[in-house]
Amino acid sequence: MRLTKFLVGTAVVLAAVTAPATARKKDKEEAKTEAKATFNKDPYPSTYHPYAGVPTAVTNVTVYDGEGAKFQNATVYFRDGKVEGIETGGAVKDGYTVVDGTGKWVTPGIIDVHSHLGDYPTPSVDAHSDGNEATGAARPEVWAEHSVWPQDPGFSRALANGGVTALQILPGSANLFGGRSVTIKNVYARNVQGMKFPGAPYGLKMACGENPKRVYGSKGQMPSTRMGNMAVNRQTWARAVEYKRKLDKGETVARDLGMETLAGVLSGEILVHNHCYRADEMSLVIDMAKEFGYKVSTFHHAVESYKIADLLAKEGICSAMWADWWGFKMESYDAINENIPLVHKAGACAIVHSDDANGIQRLNQEAAKALGDGRRIGIDIPDEVAWTWLSYNPAKALGIADKTGSLKPGKMADIVLWNGNPLSVYTRPDKVWIDGALMYDAANPKMRPVSDFELGQPGEGDTK
Amino acid sequence: MKRFLLGCAALIAAPVSAQTVAITGGKVVIGDGSAPIDNGTVVITNGRVVAAGAGVAVPAGAERIDATGKWVTPGIVAGFTRMGLVGVDAVDPSNDAGARNSPFNASLDMAPAINPDVAAMAVNRAAGVTRAIVSPDAGNVIFGGQGAVIDTGADMSPVTKAKAFQFVEFGEAGARLAGGSRPALIAAFKTALGEASDAAKGIFREESLLKRGDALALVPVVNGTMKLFVHVEGAPDILTVLSLKKDFPALNLVLVGATEGWRVAPQIAAAKVGVLASALNDLPESFEQLAATQSNIGRMKKAGVQVAIGMINDNEARQAQLSMQYAGNLVALNKVPGATGLSWDQAFATITSAPAEIAGVGADIGSLRAGRRGDVVIWDGDPLELTSGVQAVWIDGVKQSLVSRQTRLRDRYMTPTEGALPNAYDR
Numbered sequence: 001m002r003l004t005k006f007l008v009g010t011a012v013v014l015a016a017v018t019a020p021a022t023a024r025k026k027d028k029e030e031a032k033t034e035a036k037a038t039f040n041k042d043p044y045p046s047t048y049h050p051y052a053g054v055p056t057a058v059t060n061v062t063v064y065d066g067e068g069a070k071f072q073n074a075t076v077y078f079r080d081g082k083v084e085g086i087e088t089g090g091a092v093k094d095g096y097t098v099v100d101g102t103g104k105w106v107t108p109g110i111i112d113v114h115s116h117l118g119d120y121p122t123p124s125v126d127a128h129s130d131g132n133e134a135t136g137a138a139r140p141e142v143w144a145e146h147s148v149w150p151q152d153p154g155f156s157r158a159l160a161n162g163g164v165t166a167l168q169i170l171p172g173s174a175n176l177f178g179g180r181s182v183t184i185k186n187v188y189a190r191n192v193q194g195m196k197f198p199g200a201p202y203g204l205k206m207a208c209g210e211n212p213k214r215v216y217g218s219k220g221q222m223p224s225t226r227m228g229n230m231a232v233n234r235q236t237w238a239r240a241v242e243y244k245r246k247l248d249k250g251e252t253v254a255r256d257l258g259m260e261t262l263a264g265v266l267s268g269e270i271l272v273h274n275h276c277y278r279a280d281e282m283s284l285v286i287d288m289a290k291e292f293g294y295k296v297s298t299f300h301h302a303v304e305s306y307k308i309a310d311l312l313a314k315e316g317i318c319s320a321m322w323a324d325w326w327g328f329k330m331e332s333y334d335a336i337n338e339n340i341p342l343v344h345k346a347g348a349c350a351i352v353h354s355d356d357a358n359g360i361q362r363l364n365q366e367a368a369k370a371l372g373d374g375r376r377i378g379i380d381i382p383d384e385v386a387w388t389w390l391s392y393n394p395a396k397a398l399g400i401a402d403k404t405g406s407l408k409p410g411k412m413a414d415i416v417l418w419n420g421n422p423l424s425v426y427t428r429p430d431k432v433w434i435d436g437a438l439m440y441d442a443a444n445p446k447m448r449p450v451s452d453f454e455l456g457q458p459g460e461g462d463t464k
Numbered sequence: 465m466k467r468f469l470l471g472c473a474a475l476i477a478a479p480v481s482a483q484t485v486a487i488t489g490g491k492v493v494i495g496d497g498s499a500p501i502d503n504g505t506v507v508i509t510n511g512r513v514v515a516a517g518a519g520v521a522v523p524a525g526a527e528r529i530d531a532t533g534k535w536v537t538p539g540i541v542a543g544f545t546r547m548g549l550v551g552v553d554a555v556d557p558s559n560d561a562g563a564r565n566s567p568f569n570a571s572l573d574m575a576p577a578i579n580p581d582v583a584a585m586a587v588n589r590a591a592g593v594t595r596a597i598v599s600p601d602a603g604n605v606i607f608g609g610q611g612a613v614i615d616t617g618a619d620m621s622p623v624t625k626a627k628a629f630q631f632v633e634f635g636e637a638g639a640r641l642a643g644g645s646r647p648a649l650i651a652a653f654k655t656a657l658g659e660a661s662d663a664a665k666g667i668f669r670e671e672s673l674l675k676r677g678d679a680l681a682l683v684p685v686v687n688g689t690m691k692l693f694v695h696v697e698g699a700p701d702i703l704t705v706l707s708l709k710k711d712f713p714a715l716n717l718v719l720v721g722a723t724e725g726w727r728v729a730p731q732i733a734a735a736k737v738g739v740l741a742s743a744l745n746d747l748p749e750s751f752e753q754l755a756a757t758q759s760n761i762g763r764m765k766k767a768g769v770q771v772a773i774g775m776i777n778d779n780e781a782r783q784a785q786l787s788m789q790y791a792g793n794l795v796a797l798n799k800v801p802g803a804t805g806l807s808w809d810q811a812f813a814t815i816t817s818a819p820a821e822i823a824g825v826g827a828d829i830g831s832l833r834a835g836r837r838g839d840v841v842i843w844d845g846d847p848l849e850l851t852s853g854v855q856a857v858w859i860d861g862v863k864q865s866l867v868s869r870q871t872r873l874r875d876r877y878m879t880p881t882e883g884a885l886p887n888a889y890d891r
Contacts, residue, residue: 122747123754153748161746161758210554306877326870327583327782329554336870342877357747365789365850372851376844377874419799425792425850428800443801454748458699458727459755463803464746 039255041264044145046196048185050435054097055079058417061101066108066391066406070384076106078413081436085409104430105422107387108406109165109186109414110363111394113273113320114300114353117155118148118169118184118192122357123453132172133179137216137223138236140204141257142179144171148192151451154357157464159186160440160448161361163416163429166197168398170205170300173275174215176223176233178205180261181273183398187434188449201399203297204265206233208276208285209331230284237292240266271297271399273320277331279307286315298397300353302343303335309346318349318397322359323366323373340367340389341374344381351397352389363390368423383423412436478621480511480838481861486522487840490531493847495538495816495831497809506536508838511861516832531842534855537812539594539839540847541830542784543819544693544720544740544774547596548578548585548614548622550781558582561781562601562608570656570674571681572609574600575626580619584782586868589616591785592847592854594839595624595830597740597774597823599693599720602633606641606652610681611693613825615839617859624837625825629691629718630682635701635752650704657712660686688714691824693740695720695776698752699727706735718822721776723753726760729767738822739764740774743790743814761794761814762804772818787815792848811848837861 056078063071063086075092077084092098119131130147133139148169158164164186171178181203184195208229217224223232240262246253247263264270272289276282276299289296295317299305302319303326305312312319321343326335336342344350352367354360371386395405404412413436420427432440441447445461454460485508492504494516505520506513514523522528551558560577578598579585588596595615600608608631613624633641634649642649652673659674660682668676684690696705696719709715719725719739725732732739741764745756764771773790775783791814797805806814820830829837838861845852857864876890883890 122749123751124749125751157746306874307880309880324783324785325779326587327552328779330552333552333583334873336874336877338874342874342880346880358744361744361746362789362793365793368850369789372853375851376853377878423850425789425848426796426799428796445802454754457748457754458724459748459757462755462757463759463797463800464757 039260044193046198047193048187048189048196048198050081051187051437051439053079053081053413053433053436053438055095056099056433056436057092057096058099058101058106058415059092061104061106061417063106063407064384064387065408066387067408068385068388070382076407076415078415078433078436081413083407083409083411083413083415086407099417099431101417104420105418107163107416107418107422108391108404109416109432109434110163110390111398111405112158112164112167112354112360112363113298113351113394113397114355115158115167115169115360116172116355117158117167117357117360118150118152119144119171121149121152122154132174134174134215137175137212137221137232138177138258139175139179140177140236140259140261142171143182144169144179144205145182145192145196148182148184148195150189150192150195151453153451153454154360155186155188156449156451157357158360159432160442160464161428162363163418163422163432164360164363165414165416165432165434166400166404167360168203168273170203170273173205173207173211176207176212176229177236177258178207180270181205183400185434187439188451197400199400199403202261202264202270203273203398204261204270206272206274208274208281209278210329211275226281230288233288234291237262237288241292265294266292268295271397273298273300275300277301277303279304283308283311286311286317298351301332301355303332303339305348306336306339306342309343309348312343313346313348316349318351318393319343320351320353320394320397323352323369337370337373338377338379340370341379341381344374344389345379349393349396350389351393353394364422364427365425368425371423386423478615478617478624478860479619479862481863482510483861484509484523484526485529485838485858485861486526487529487531487536487842488522490534490536490842492516492832493535493537493812494833495813496833497813497817499809500535504536506832506840508840508858508861511838513832513834513836513838515834529842529856535843535845535847537841537843537847538816538830538832538836539841539857539859540592540784540787540815541819542588542593542596542775542787543772543815543822544776544780545596545598545784546601546781547588547616547784548580548582548598549574549600550584551579551582553781563603566603568675569603569605569678570607570609570630571677572600573627574598574610575612575623578612578614578622580617580622583869585616585622586618586865587782587870588784589618589857589859589864590854590866590868590871592841592843592857593784593787594841594857594859595820596784597628597819599629599631602631602637602641604641606633606638606649607656607678607682608632610690613823613829615859617862618865624829627690628823628825629693630685631693632695634694634696634705635698636750637695646701646704653708654711656682657686686712686714688716691716691718693718693720697721697723697750699724699755701752702728703731706731706737709735720774723756723760725769726757726763727755729764729769732764733768736770738770739772740776740819740822741771742776742778743773744793758793758797759804762797762806765806765810766804770818770822771814772822773814774819788848789850791815792850795848808848
């Protein structure tokens with residue numbers, strides 16, 4: 001797969017990854033590099049632990065496995081936090097708690113590659129505005145996880161209404177280099193470490209276009225133009241290449257948190273998530289990545305991906321897109337409703353993303369709208385294939401596709417039981433399991449998580 | 465210059481087709497909350513609905529449109545928007561929704577600013593939205609000005625009704641505009657309406673808060689001949705708004721937003737005040753929205769409140785096309801234990817007849833009942849369902865183009881690679 005290199009690059013934190021021989025060689029080279037690094041690459045380690053589950057069989061369901069396959073009248077088995085398998089026909093095996101899913105659907109949990117839950121939480125008061133370190137256009141030294149407020153009520157909505165089981169929290173797009181992202185399980189914890197997805201690689205948020213040049217240009221600072229954006233980008237990458245060269249040679253370098261992140265990108269450990277709307281700017285970023293020797297995992301927003309879908313397919317870069325957002329700013333003016341299906345049709349990696357505390361509750365609905373718009377222009381994508389936009393492709397983009405994002409045996413049992421066709425507007429999650437533990441049950445008010453913020457306030461524990 | 469010309473256009477009647485059209489065989493939704501009618505017929509003549517339903521005869525000479533297997537509905541009425549006022553939100557010169565630096569406020573009239581050329585018009589028309597209630601944004605004081613009811617037709621006469629209502633910001637936003645607190649907000653509101661009461665009697669004082677034109681613009685608000693749309697979210701603030709009728713008994717109030725309306729639904733119902741509610745707010749976005757829930761509209765409806773879907777502060781300049789999805793989500797709540805949703809029929813009415821009635825134009829638009837304007841949409845499936853699409857749109861009986869710059873871009877880039885010439889030659 002095109003992201004194999006990224007997956008391997010993250011081996012520093014992964015236990016075991018199946019990788020081709022060439023990549024294993026690269027892995028060894030990196031291991032040498034890492035031996036020279038004197039700093040701790042995981043100073044805020046995940047303390048997430050799966051909650052207790054029971055061996056479960058969800059019976060009589062329609063299943064989309066997340067990798068494009070569909071099973072009808074099937075039983076989904078999971079135990080010890082892992083998917084065991086999907087079976088059709090035959091009696092239900094002994095030793096499982098049976099959940100009758102007649103008339104319902106099972107899918108892998110939805111994964112949102114673009115969220116600001118926790119770093120722009122609700123209530124959206126100034127005191128909570130922690131997503132943009134807008135004090136310099138290049139801030140690769142900041143880490144989104146240091147802004148994530150684990151009591152954001154939005155996590156519960158994403159779970160109960162959205163069926164979201166994992167998500168990437170990104171810094172905002174005020175800066176060209178916004179900082180490191182963090183991928184988390186959608187399970188409340190007392191601190192962000194308790195939510196961090198075990199073994200997920202870090203990401204680096206970058207941004208093209210209007211936001212950085214507006215934020216800094218309006219302060220009389222660089223960048224104030226798109227060419228200024230590129231100049232700051234390139235100068236910063238040039239420094240990072242030099243920093244990494246010294247690291248690789250074993251030279252003693254002063255710790256530079258920003259450069260450590262960029263060196264991590266250059267070595268393939270950290271995945272680039274680049275906010276970029278326009279086709280021409282994405283094309284420039286692709287060349288810039290080649291100039292300095294890194295790869296872009298995903299262009300986010302990417303409303304003009306349809307104009308360069310062939311290029312994105314060739315380069316193996318994902319596009320994380322909305323179904324129908326458009327026109328709120330100049331660089332979103334050329335958005336079209338068929339962007340997602342056109343990218344998919346070109347053989348490029350398509351992802352439905354939210355960037356929004358409301359949108360994250362309806363990513364399945366966004367996929368359905370795009371699907372309908374595609375079908376009306378003759379791009380006939382089956383429902384079960386469209387689900388790859390919601391779970392497997394985002395998992396690939398985040399470097400966690402070996403762990404979640406589909407219902408392949410051995411993967412994390414991150415599973416949603418929907419009370420109907422999940423691409424219908426009339427459908428909502430019935431139950432959500434994360435690592436095989438039941439974390440939401442529509443039928444049980446006790447199984448609606450309530451953040452500390454909402455406790456003792458109007459609306460506590462209501463259906464939302 | 466265009467804006468001035470458009471101002472004149474508002475006085476000109478919208479284009480109306482004299483053609484008689486009969487749409488037959490479809491599943492017809494009247495839009496008034498009644499159930500869909502299988503194999504129904506809709507007849508439009510002279511730009512108005514003549515009849516719709518089962519067993520309707522097709523007049524001789526009518527253009528027949530076969531809608532077998534399709535859904536036929538009134539055009540969607542977007543309950544609270546800023547459509548037509550905004551080209552691109554973040555491109556300030558194209559954005560006429562609010563006037564932060566104007567010396568005027570309540571007298572600002574949106575109708576002449578409605579621009580049928582903004583891309584949102586064609587995009588939403590093609591999505592089945594034929595009419596919209598268009599409000600100003602408040603600039604530097606609580607009163608934003610006078611809103612309009614518009615159509616999205618491909619012509620230069622977008623205004624259905626000018627000066628349909630006055631808009632005022634209440635709650636947190638209103639308090640900030642009024643100087644920083646709710647007491648300041650209430651003082652500003654009561655003082656302004658007091659000056660309007662005086663203005664009605666020809667009294668204008670030296671030390672007045674309002675300019676003369678703004679005070680005069682509020683006269684029909686005080687005497688109840690013009691609706692007052694009040695943006696208010698929190699339950700305590702809603703009760704404050706309802707209590708304003710003690711001082712100004714003729715006020716013809718409509719609540720906008722009303723995220724916590726469900727907590728005081730009996731009081732809203734008793735006051736007979738309509739609500740253009742945000743459908744899917746369920747986050748404690750602010751301290752006036754702590755009890756947000758998607759069940760808000762369902763619970764208000766159940767309590768007898770007249771409620772429709774509005775989209776304040778929710779991409780309302782461009783995304784009225786989400787109205788159908790929002791309504792569908794309210795139907796979805798019926799399958800969620802503990803939640804309160806709407807029936808399909810009720811949900812469809814919240815984006816057709818209900819907003820029209822709340823805006824005071826229910827006799828003119830918002831349903832396929834006889835005499836209403838000939839705004840009709842043919843859909844290839846359930847109009848609230850996500851994968852459904854629009855096949856044909858009539859506004860005032862005039863068949864509309866479904867082409868937008870979005871469809872043009874789509875067609876140009878169906879195959880993105882250049883052919884014999886650059887894509888710029890492909891049109």
